[in-house]
Amino acid sequence: MQAAPRITVEVPVLRIGSGPADYEGLGSRVDALRRQQGLHLTLLHVGVLEDFAQDVTDWTKGNTTAEEAIRMTVAWLEGLPALGGFSASTARLVLLGGGRVSGLEVEVPHHVRDYQVSLVKALHELLDEMLVDNVDDFILSSRALGFRYPRWTPHIAVGRPKTRDRGPWAIEPLAVEFGGSRIRNRQFLPAPDAG
Template sequence: MRASHPTAERLPRITVEVPVLDVEAPLESLGRYVDSVRKPEGLHMTLLHVGILDRLATDVVAWTGGIASADVVIREVSSWLRGLPVLDGFLGKSAKLVTLGGGRVSSLEVEVPQAVHDYQTLLVQGLHVLLDDLGLDNIDDFILSSPALGYRSPRWIPHVAVGRARTKHQEPLVLETVALEFGSSRIRNEASLPSVV
């Protein structure tokens, strides 16, 4: 069953993220280990991946046997996202290059303040409450199995994707410590969320 929201198919991926404002060292040096190194202005750390809303709605409708309609799911998720508190900017550091995303994405594993871990936990707890209100049971199972949400592990690893891994499942590499400055949290593609009335 597909969601009935007319523009949902064209909606981009929705995430809660923090942008990277500054990196202490030039990223070009990672070219020895990473293919297609990303430009600094596009770097960010994802705190919560929501995915394409119509696909998430389809997953919820299928899981609940239609207790909540796709339109209701899209409306409630959009409202919840817009009501989230904002995490202030912070400093982090990284000394390790790891592969994530099924072993295909090279990322800087980042040490972040406890407040960032607490905020990410708040996001996941809020997602649990939202899904419970939408009529889901076995919510942890849903989160890990929903193709829209795309989670492969229950453990969040703070990271910044920097490019494509040269080989799948590369071993972690220890690097010289790099300082990173992050901005305040934001909803990526927030302007594409449907209006909530």
């Protein structure tokens, strides 16, 4: 059985370094290096839509039903402003997910950080509309959202760590080109007027 798709707001990686060899060179530091096609930087993780809706229903003690939460979330996602493509850089390899994943820490332009902050603020507003009280507590406790850290660290997950050392590790600085923002797994969202 296929796992339900996770919904995120992300930007796709268009290029790392000046050519494929720059990225492939990371294979000396990372096991199971992911294909460059498909790499992305997550701006906001919503998680499995049904799980998120159930978290809202449980938190509001049924004052907001799962169906209402799904409908409101889909409309909210579809209405988010887009972020245009941008250039960034990376010079460090870090461990993510409790040390199970290697990632490139990305230095993003200030306007990208502002955009990410605006997404979190918009999420707060959505949860307010859903009658969620103590929104910050909800965000940190929602299993679907999966927020573990209060501060956003822009990163690109690239593979498995080769070592048990905690890092971080300096690498040769690389330029990174990103495309415009998109909703990952958008095709699995119900139509906005559904429900």
